[in-house]
Amino acid sequence: MTTATISTPAEKYLEAVQRGLSDLPAEDIEEVLQDLAAHIAELGEDNPEASLGSPDAFIAEFRASAGLDSVGARSPGRARTWLTERLAAIKRSRTRLAQMVEPLGAPITRRSDEIRTAWIWSRGLLGLAAFVWISHDRFYGNQGWLLSNGLLLNLIVVASATALSVWLAGKRGTWWQRTESLASIVIGGLILLAIISPRYVPYPEEIYPDTFDQSAPALLIGPNGPIQNIYAYDTSGNPVQVLLYDEYGNPLQTLPEYAYDEAETYAGQSEPFIWEGYEIRFATDTYGRPIGNLFPLERYEWTETGARSAPQPPPVIGIPALPGPTADDGTASETEATAPAAQQETTTTTMVDEGMASTTSEATTSTTPKN
């Protein structure tokens, strides 16, 4: 039993031309058939022979003007005819598929310029590589957001970047205009990434400095950016110095580990240690090493002419009223004190960053009431 295949006159015409050019390289045949298929579509006629003449006449004229000999015009054997018909059917399927996925298909089927096609595909990968490189260690820690979010996401991004590149290749314009468009999209994506990045940053393992990681991030991220200094107060609003540790006994620091190494090298020198616009004067232990977890850090605003003479003042804060034994009348305070304020006995310390209240620690300190 055989299955009958119904071909349109246009398909039959293309098949015949393909047979007549079968001695040419496959790429050349496909190029000719692409042109001819578009031409027949433009004619809009049911039977292309009305305008183009017979396939044999077309082939002869084409070969003559293209400078080809007439070898392809000879009648092929049966086995060769069967083989070329099968190849033609496969190629027609490929052409239809490519047309269905336009504009993605257009650059794929363009066989005459393989170097350009390779560049179009690799451009997407290069764009992705630039994306990963720029996001590396800037928005999402050491590993980079892309690499840390699994194979599937990476494959999706690779496919998207490549599809974008191929789509741009299908647009009219110079290669530079298309590359420029791609670059604009990548840069736009990076800006978007920068805007949404804070929600991904504070993974628990990333907020504590790693002694062995020289590029460990800042301790905490506050609403104004990375926290660099911490101010502690007792509940009366008196500033106090505190040594901060986590629940495992690790000292908490607000600068990357390498900043403290750098500070240690400055310790014995006359030159100040400058970090992000401030001169920082660390307290040192008996061995001359900076104590990084003693807060607040003594910071002086730094300009080109040198550091200011007075350290950066503590922020103005409001101390919340807390229940419990208070001053002489024995009732809870109803009002908030503003630092510095009347001293009250307590074992709780309120800590703030440079801008506003951040957290309450179990670190203990106390002050003695005056009366």
Next chain:
Amino acid sequence: MDTTQLLKGVLDTAVLAVLRRGNTYGYDLVRQLRDSGFDDVGDASVYGTLRRLFGGGYLTSEIVPSDEGPPRKYYGLNNAGRDMLDSATKTWGHFSLVMSELLAEEAV
């Protein structure tokens, strides 16, 4: 006189001259040639010429999706094509001048 034979000799130059107007695809190229006066130019001749010129490195090509059917392949001149057209223009100018003068001679 059979213009078909004459056309064969100048079709390369005619195709390059049309492409100098701007990049275009095969069907439109044939139409422009016919509108220019080459009524008898064959579609297959134009495509054969395009293939030879492209293979010789005188043309660029670019696939452009079309809303009306299959993608169109736009051809354009590159530097080599423009040089070839300049050279052919000089040759044709000399050739046509010589031919015109020859034909204008009165019988002795």
